[in-house]
Amino acid sequence: MKKAVRLLLILTIVSFIAPVHAQDAKQKGLDAITQQAVKGQLEFLASDWTEGRATGQPGAYMAADYIASLFKVYGLQPAGDMEFERPTRAERMAGKRPSSYRTFYQSFNLIETRAGKDHELSLSETTAGGSRTLNFTYQTDFSVQASGVSTELELPIVFVGYGLTDEENGYDDFKDVDVKDKIILRLSGYPGHTDETSKAYDTFSSDWGRGRWTLMRAKNERASELGAAAVIEVNPGSDVGAAWAANLPFRVNSGNYEGVKPRASYYETRMSLPGNELSSATVRITVSDRVMNELVKGTGVDLEAFQEKVKSSLKPDSKALAGKKLRVKTTVDSKLIRARNVVGVLPGKDTTEIIVVGGHYDHLGIHDGWIWNGADDNGSGTVGVMSIARACMATGEKPEKTIVFCAWTGEEKGLLGSRYFADHPYNDAKMILNLNYDMISRDNTNDSLGNMCSMNYTKAYSVLEDLTNNNIEEYDLDLDVAFRPAARPRGGSDHSSFSAKDIPIMYFMAGFPPEYHQPDDHLKLINWEKMTNIIKIGYLNIWDLANTEWGADETE
Numbered sequence: 001m002k003k004a005v006r007l008l009l010i011l012t013i014v015s016f017i018a019p020v021h022a023q024d025a026k027q028k029g030l031d032a033i034t035q036q037a038v039k040g041q042l043e044f045l046a047s048d049w050t051e052g053r054a055t056g057q058p059g060a061y062m063a064a065d066y067i068a069s070l071f072k073v074y075g076l077q078p079a080g081d082m083e084f085e086r087p088t089r090a091e092r093m094a095g096k097r098p099s100s101y102r103t104f105y106q107s108f109n110l111i112e113t114r115a116g117k118d119h120e121l122s123l124s125e126t127t128a129g130g131s132r133t134l135n136f137t138y139q140t141d142f143s144v145q146a147s148g149v150s151t152e153l154e155l156p157i158v159f160v161g162y163g164l165t166d167e168e169n170g171y172d173d174f175k176d177v178d179v180k181d182k183i184i185l186r187l188s189g190y191p192g193h194t195d196e197t198s199k200a201y202d203t204f205s206s207d208w209g210r211g212r213w214t215l216m217r218a219k220n221e222r223a224s225e226l227g228a229a230a231v232i233e234v235n236p237g238s239d240v241g242a243a244w245a246a247n248l249p250f251r252v253n254s255g256n257y258e259g260v261k262p263r264a265s266y267y268e269t270r271m272s273l274p275g276n277e278l279s280s281a282t283v284r285i286t287v288s289d290r291v292m293n294e295l296v297k298g299t300g301v302d303l304e305a306f307q308e309k310v311k312s313s314l315k316p317d318s319k320a321l322a323g324k325k326l327r328v329k330t331t332v333d334s335k336l337i338r339a340r341n342v343v344g345v346l347p348g349k350d351t352t353e354i355i356v357v358g359g360h361y362d363h364l365g366i367h368d369g370w371i372w373n374g375a376d377d378n379g380s381g382t383v384g385v386m387s388i389a390r391a392c393m394a395t396g397e398k399p400e401k402t403i404v405f406c407a408w409t410g411e412e413k414g415l416l417g418s419r420y421f422a423d424h425p426y427n428d429a430k431m432i433l434n435l436n437y438d439m440i441s442r443d444n445t446n447d448s449l450g451n452m453c454s455m456n457y458t459k460a461y462s463v464l465e466d467l468t469n470n471n472i473e474e475y476d477l478d479l480d481v482a483f484r485p486a487a488r489p490r491g492g493s494d495h496s497s498f499s500a501k502d503i504p505i506m507y508f509m510a511g512f513p514p515e516y517h518q519p520d521d522h523l524k525l526i527n528w529e530k531m532t533n534i535i536k537i538g539y540l541n542i543w544d545l546a547n548t549e550w551g552a553d554e555t556e
């Protein structure tokens with residue numbers, strides 16, 4: 001089906017089931033989205049009182065209570081966990097039975113881990129003449145990423161190039177080596193990543209050059225899958241002092257502020273959903289160049305020569321490091337955290353299908369006394385969710401389909417709240433769409449008119465793009481939307497949790513400002529007009545999608 005025909009079809013459907021009073025209702029909802037209401041919500045949510053809303057911290061509890069209380073004010077029904085009320089003895093005598101009621105909170109467990117203080121890394125070698133052991137020093141020659149449990153092991157080492165498996169391009173560093181229950185030594189990056197003129201760069205950069213974390217995650221998952229016991233990574237020539245020095249300056253944007261102790265970092269602690277096994281038991285260690293040199297010395301492995309060769313040959317050259325063993329001892333401190341999503345529902349006439357409108361309310365908390373307010377990330381998106389809830393209630397109508405409004409926790413720790421909800425949804429109704437808002441209030445440097453934003457969406461649902469264009473035109477919204485369709489949209493925000501389950505998504509973002517994940521992501525930098533318009537387009541789309549029949553494109 002051609003696009004124009006499809007759009008016409010939508011419009012016909014809308015006008016068919018949308019008599020005048022329904023249009024009035026939709027307008028009433030839109031009128032409830034005002035800059036004043038948007039400010040009123042965000043000014044509290046991103047104030048110092050909520051202490052940066054770090055998952056599991058008191059500030060996040062306060063923020064969640066605030067969101068739940070406004071959900072209640074707007075008239076949503078609770079869609080979180082059940083609570084039970086036990087009558088007192090006297091009440092029981094008077095005939096009162098235990099009762100239960102639903103809350104706005106979906107609570108779940110997270111495990112918070114951080115690297116402990118004691119870590120050991122030593123290399124033992126056997127040569128013709130005898131043997132020797134080298135004990136390296138923590139934070140001088142190596143650092144440790146917290147994994148699931150404290151670990152102690154001594155195992156042989158295998159050099160695995162970049163530790164990359166790229167089936168599409170027929171490249172696999174693990175092709176000729178067995179790494180099960182071994183320690184792997186790998187380089188950062190991917191073949192050719194330092195040389196834009198190389199054939200390898202040409203081949204791999206479009207898949208792996210975009211996000212350091214995406215690459216790292218893919219490599220780590222592959223290593224675990226193959227049963228590697230530990231990963232040793234080195235980035236040859238990198239300045240390890242910039243990360244490990246004991247007198248590290250506290251960086252704010254590009255300016256450095258000297259400190260007398262290492263700065264506290266949000267990334268020192270990790271959180272994960274407990275699951276049923278210790279899945280992240282693969283130890284990950286970063287080493288300095290001089291440790292790397294000791295590891296490969298006398299084994300015939302030449303890292304520099306490998307990097308040069310693979311750039312044009314695109315051939316792996318992995319190899320076990322004969323006669324060498326590494327002993328690794330790492331410690332992990334962990335604790336259990338109780339976290340909460342906030343979930344409210346506007347039941348439709350049909351409760352078998354639900355639309356999930358969500359955004360994460362958690363942010364980075366307090367470090368070194370600085371409160372990281374996260375006004376844009378993601379106070380703005382949370383207010384987007386709350387404002388759409390308010391607008392839908394202001395229509396005074398029951399929509400055809402059910403709309404669930406969610407404020408996620410744990411996003412900054414790995415999309416944990418949305419993932420938990422996607423696995424344990426509100427009920428057994430079918431989730432037919434997720435609208436995600438993350439960072440909807442700032443401008444990129446090239447956004448001179450202050451009206452640009454992006455919308456990622458599931459490619460097979462071009463109705464989402466058509467509808468957006470249609471509503472922007474009909475309601476004369478000052479928005480310049482860059483559409484980014486993908487078969488299964490991914491990326492570092494909560495829509496990925498739904499996309500991964502083949503639920504179509506629509507994700508709005510306004511820009512990627514320099515204050516992203518800095519303590520100065522403040523209220524004073526918000527573009528209120530754009531934020532309000534992005535909320536309006538989200539509401540208009542959701543209201544239409546909750547009141548019409550729509551679906552994936554027909555394939556010819």
Ligand SMILES: [Zn+2]
Nearest residue numbers: 377378438439
């Ligand atoms: Zn965010």
